[in-house]
Amino acid sequence: MNPKKLRRLKKQIRHQPTPLAQRDYLSRIKAYYQDFGEYPAIKGLLSNIILADRILNTGKLPQQLPLLQLPDDIQDVIFQHINATYPAGDPTGDQLWNHLTDLLPQLDHDLRSFRDYLENHYGMWAYTSEPFVNDLAEFVGDRSVLEVMAGNGYISKGLRDAGKTVYATDSRSWTAENETGRHTLTPIESLTALEAFEKYQSDVGVVVMSWSPDGVPVDWELLQAIRASAADVDLVVIGEKDGATDSADFWQHADLLDNPTVHQLNRHFTPIDLVHDHVYLVR
Template sequence: MNQEELIHFGTGRQLTEIDYLSELLSYQSLFEEIHSVTNLIQQVQQAVLAINAGLLPEQLPVLKVTDAMIADVQRFVLNKYPKQSNKGNILWAKLAEALENVDFLVRHLRDALIEYFSMYGFVSTPFVKDLSDYIAGEPVLELMAGHGYLSAGLRACQPEQTIIATDNQAWHDQPDVNLRQPVTTVYKMSALSALKKHGDGVAVILMSWAPDTSADDLRVLQLIREQYSDKKFIVIGEKNGATNSKAFWSEAKLKPLLNTHHQSFDLIDERVFEVE
C-alpha cells in the first residue's frame, strides 16, 4: 500500500523531532545489510511518520526481533569474518546488544504512539476501510472516542455519512493538553449522556478502548439492551485485559468481527467484537 492509498484523517502533529524514532533509526546503519531487521525498523518508521503527517498507517505485524532475524545477523557475521573469530565475536557482541535495543523499542511502539499522538488503540487504514464497508453508510455514534482517530478515519471514507464522536475528555487533565487536541470534532459528553441524546438517531454504536478503571461500559451495555437493542454495538478492546471493566466482559455476548485487518502488533490482544 503506497502513501496515496492511506486514509488522510487530518493535519497530524507535524513534529520535526520524535525522540523515539530518532533512537530507533540510530540502529539502522548497523543492520543495513540485514534486510529482515531493517524491514522491521522501516515498518515502525513508516507508521510513526504516517500518523505524524495525518495519515492512518498500514496494519502492522507483530513487532519483535525474531529467531529468524537473529539467525540472519549470525549469518552476516560468519560471512564477514569466516576465519577471524575474534573480530567476529566483537561484531556479534555489538550487533546482539543493538538487536536487544531494537527489540525493546519496537515492542514499545504503543507507548510512543500514546506519548506523541494520544493514539491508544492502533487505527490503521486497512481496518478503517473494512469497518466503513461493514457499517455501509449507516449513521454512527462513537462513545469514548478519545482523540477521534476512528471517527476521523470513517469520516474520510464516507464524508456524507453521519458520524457523531463523543468523549468525556477526561484527558484534559493530562499535561501538554494544548498539543493534544482531537484530530476531528469530538463532542464533550459522557458515554451515557451521548447514548441518551443520540441513540435513537443512529444505527451503529462504537466503543473503542474503554478504560478498565470504570464500570461505565457496563452501564452502556445495559442501556443499549434496554432501549437500543436494534442497534449494532461494536466494541474494540482486549477481553479481560487492558481495556474495559471485568464486569463488562463478563456480561457481554461477543461475536468476533473484522479481525482480518485488526490484529495486534504487541502483547495487548485488542480485537473487534459485535456485542449483544
C-alpha cells in the same frame, strides 16, 4: 566467534540499557535501521514503524502493521551472516557481533514499546490503520455512527473521510493528564458515553467503543443502556478481553458474537505487540 560463544551470549541476561536508551524513541529506531541494514527481518519491522510515524505526523491514518517482534532465531541469523562475511580470526567480525547482540535487548524493548510511543506522542491507544477503518466503513454501510470515548478521534476521522455520518464524543476528562488529548484530528463533542448514547440513540445504527479504560465500569453501564433501549444498534468494541482494556463486569456480561462479519472486521486489525486487542460485535 564460535558456537560456544554464541550459546553463552544467548544465555546472558542484560539488565543495563545501552547508550541508545538515552536517545528519543524515533532516533533510536532510525539508528537501529542503520545498524541492522543487512538483516531484512529487522529492517522491515523498523521500516514499518518509521512509515507509520511519518503518516501519522501528517494527520492521516497509517498502514497496517505486522507483529513488532524479533524472530526467535535472530541471533543465529546474525551469527551466520557475520561468519559468511568475515574470515575466521578477523576482529572486525567479532566487534560487529558484539555491537549488534548488545543492541538486541534494547531493540526488542523498543519494538514492543511502539504503542507507548503512539499513546504519548499521538494519543492513539488502539492502533487504528486505514485498512481497518475501511473495513469498518464497509460494515457501517449507510448507517450513522456514534463513537463514544473517541479520544483524539482517529476512528471518527477515518469514517468521516470515508463519507460516513459520525457523532464523535468523549468526556475529555483524561486530557488533563495527557497533553496529546488536546490535539484532536476531528471535531469531538464533550459528552460521556451514557450522555452520548442518550442523545444520539435514535439517530445511529452503530456505536463504536475503542479501548475503554481498564477497570472503569462505564462500558458495562453503556452496554446495559443499549440493551434497555428500543434503538436497533450494533455495538462495535475494540479491546483486549480480560486484559488491558474495559472492566471485568463488561467482559463477564458481554455476549461476544463470532461470525463472518466479525472475522471481516478483524481482517486488518491484527496484534502489533503483546496486547491482543480485537474487534468485537457485542450484544
